[in-house]
Amino acid sequence: MSAALDRNLRGVLILAIAIAVMGAVAPALAQEEQPAETKFKEEVEVTGSLIPRPTLEALSPVTSLEIEELSYRGLTRIEDLLTALPQIFAAQNSTIANGASGTATVDLRYLGPVRTLVLIDGQRMSAGDAFAVAPDLNFIPSALVKRVDVLTGGASSVYGADAVAGVVNFVLDKDFEGFRGGIQFGGFHHKNDNEIARAMNRARGFSVPEGSAWDGGALNANIALGGKFAEGRGHAAAYLDYRRTSEVRKDRRDYTNCAPRMGANGPVCGGSSTIPLGRFIVFDKDFNFKGDYTLDQSGPGNTFRNRVATDVYNYAPHNFMQRPDEKYIAGGFVTYDWNRHFEAYANVMFMDD
Numbered sequence: 001m002s003a004a005l006d007r008n009l010r011g012v013l014i015l016a017i018a019i020a021v022m023g024a025v026a027p028a029l030a031q032e033e034q035p036a037e038t039k040f041k042e043e044v045e046v047t048g049s050l051i052p053r054p055t056l057e058a059l060s061p062v063t064s065l066e067i068e069e070l071s072y073r074g075l076t077r078i079e080d081l082l083t084a085l086p087q088i089f090a091a092q093n094s095t096i097a098n099g100a101s102g103t104a105t106v107d108l109r110y111l112g113p114v115r116t117l118v119l120i121d122g123q124r125m126s127a128g129d130a131f132a133v134a135p136d137l138n139f140i141p142s143a144l145v146k147r148v149d150v151l152t153g154g155a156s157s158v159y160g161a162d163a164v165a166g167v168v169n170f171v172l173d174k175d176f177e178g179f180r181g182g183i184q185f186g187g188f189h190h191k192n193d194n195e196i197a198r199a200m201n202r203a204r205g206f207s208v209p210e211g212s213a214w215d216g217g218a219l220n221a222n223i224a225l226g227g228k229f230a231e232g233r234g235h236a237a238a239y240l241d242y243r244r245t246s247e248v249r250k251d252r253r254d255y256t257n258c259a260p261r262m263g264a265n266g267p268v269c270g271g272s273s274t275i276p277l278g279r280f281i282v283f284d285k286d287f288n289f290k291g292d293y294t295l296d297q298s299g300p301g302n303t304f305r306n307r308v309a310t311d312v313y314n315y316a317p318h319n320f321m322q323r324p325d326e327k328y329i330a331g332g333f334v335t336y337d338w339n340r341h342f343e344a345y346a347n348v349m350f351m352d353d
Contacts, residue, residue, distance in 0.1 A: 101132035108165035143222035181223035251317030271312030
């Protein structure tokens, strides 16, 4: 017992000595590290846009697209660049025919384009059409776009209900100096050799496109000028953008020449039951179904026959896979520093689409 007590006493003694040494050293270290004077610095930073840069910390994910990707991918439309992101759906673009508004819109997470806020340099864009109230991306000058910031998280608490799905901010390069311009041209090629589609068309007696099809040419040309004046106190930039897109109709492709549907033995050419000869569904006075008729072309002109499943209208050849389009946009930006307290600026943007 005495040996154990002796070991315990030694342990307590060593612990006491260690605590005493630490107590003696700590004040000395604290005295050396304490600054002689404490200074406070206040800093206010104005970003101009509530979308945080991806280089800074952000609560919601932000994706930035550099405009050079348009050239790398051979694209002539900004909405085609945005659809490369998995969270973006192009609600209105050049491929929409029926129900088209003629605009180009962006739709984050498929919640509707009216729930995606579109900004130019942090400022809201107006509606692109009287009935399609979403902003029209055709208004944006591709020659001056520096980058595109996409806030993929909901931002309605900051911007309002039109930012439930997120925010897309187009940042323009208004400070560049010199000259820039470019010409892009793209098109499509298809070889009509789809045997399944050709057999479907032949079974209905439809003429089938033959050979190779080269079409859908899209030309985009833009120029921009920028520079300083008044000994560097002012800066001006101007741009001009032109685009012409050719049509591509479905009768140019064998696989879209008819509207397909599933038949008893596989796919067949279908169509609309609203046909040029008319469709007449007859009921008796008690509203009991009596028959489904259409005009008899082989009769004198006032006789009817029973309508059959093949009495459909093939609307496909008259529909667009790419709408024809021609667009002119132009504009300019001027800033001038009168003094360190006052800066004047003017922005002018015009579009005819």
